[in-house]
Amino acid sequence: MWAMSVSVEDFLSMLDELPEVQQSDGGSWVSLKVRGKGFGYLWEKTETVGLKATIEEQIAMVAERPDVFEPQFTAGRFGWVVVHLARIDPDELFELVTEAWSLTAPRQLVESHEAGR
Numbered sequence: 001m002w003a004m005s006v007s008v009e010d011f012l013s014m015l016d017e018l019p020e021v022q023q024s025d026g027g028s029w030v031s032l033k034v035r036g037k038g039f040g041y042l043w044e045k046t047e048t049v050g051l052k053a054t055i056e057e058q059i060a061m062v063a064e065r066p067d068v069f070e071p072q073f074t075a076g077r078f079g080w081v082v083v084h085l086a087r088i089d090p091d092e093l094f095e096l097v098t099e100a101w102s103l104t105a106p107r108q109l110v111e112s113h114e115a116g117r
Helices: 008-015 055-064 090-104 107-116
Strands: 021-025 030-034 037-043 048-051 069-075 078-084
Touching (some): 008 021, 008 037, 008 090, 055 069
Antiparallel strands (some): 021 030
């Protein structure tokens, strides 16, 4: 099995790959937003990230790998998950961050980002 771990610095670098990500200090966490709407949180102290997902994805991720994912909360049709950075592969985490961003960003911004890849 390969080493699975993402540092806080590596996670923050991933955010540079997505357009219009804003980071704001919430005290004990960093809030991640696109055009004023939240899609994630970073808790540096615990080296965990909270990411927006669909409720179905939240349930599936937590059931499949409870050592990596924890349910955070649900809001409307979204289920947020806590991701342990030390237990996830960077490519998988980037995919999850991109999905959280895509669930939140305006459709035109998502489409222009996807077209530019």
